[in-house]
Amino acid sequence: MAQDPPEQATNTVAMLGQAYSLLGFRIVDGVVGAGFPQKPSHSAVFAQIRPEGSRLTDLARGANMTPQAMGELVDELEDLGYVERRPDPTDRRAKLITLTPRGSECIAAGISTIQGIEERITRVLGPRGHAELRRLISELLAAD
Template sequence: MRRSERKQQDPDLGVLASRLLFAVQGELFAALAEQGHAGLRPQHGAVLAYLDAEGSRATDLARQSGQHKQVVGKLLDELEALGYVERRPDPSDRRAKLIVPTALGLDQMARSDAIVAAIEERAAASVGEAAYASFKSLLRQVAASSRSLR
């Protein structure tokens, strides 16, 4: 059996995870575009998914997202130019900057939360609430164990 056929019939964890990621991102960013956030791209999710409403440090965003600081810095520059975030002095450390969502950023965060909740509700309805809860629990465990192997 050819490798491509095997991947279709019995996809590995990476293939399954990427299919799920791309499906969720596709639906999320299409819905956001329809709701007035057309300038956002899935790459921006590396920052927006981890941004606190009260503000976050860029180093924390990089650590949480698993992205290099330079990548996060570029995404922050783009999001700042699009009007989603602003950089402010961190009151607890004058040398550091806080990345704080603007009103547009807060709107995007609320809409994203609602869209993802709807995606999850639909998934739970399709496989059953208990099965979906078990799936999420197992996925969290696999993700946590993957991080510990690094």
């Protein structure tokens, strides 16, 4: 009779990676479920874009991507009607990536989804546990 191998202890980095992936997919599922089709990679734009618009190079730098890769994401989001390219009023040679009204609605759906995830974390961990999780993550982030 064969035995199952002993369960491997997962390291902290792997656990954080799993949590990041799971949360990213839950956010996309919530946004898509609200009627805004997109891919997980599109969050690289939505997380970086400023209300007044952003240059492609700034979006790419903020997401730690090449401008070419960011340009592909912006093209996809433009095709979906979430963003548009406009002339930059401070530099006629440059373009600003700005949200369309549909893009703003998509971000609102993302914020609503994130609020639901935050509420779930509180239900699972309790208010004190959620606060402690936030404190510990903040401490880790501040250490870098």
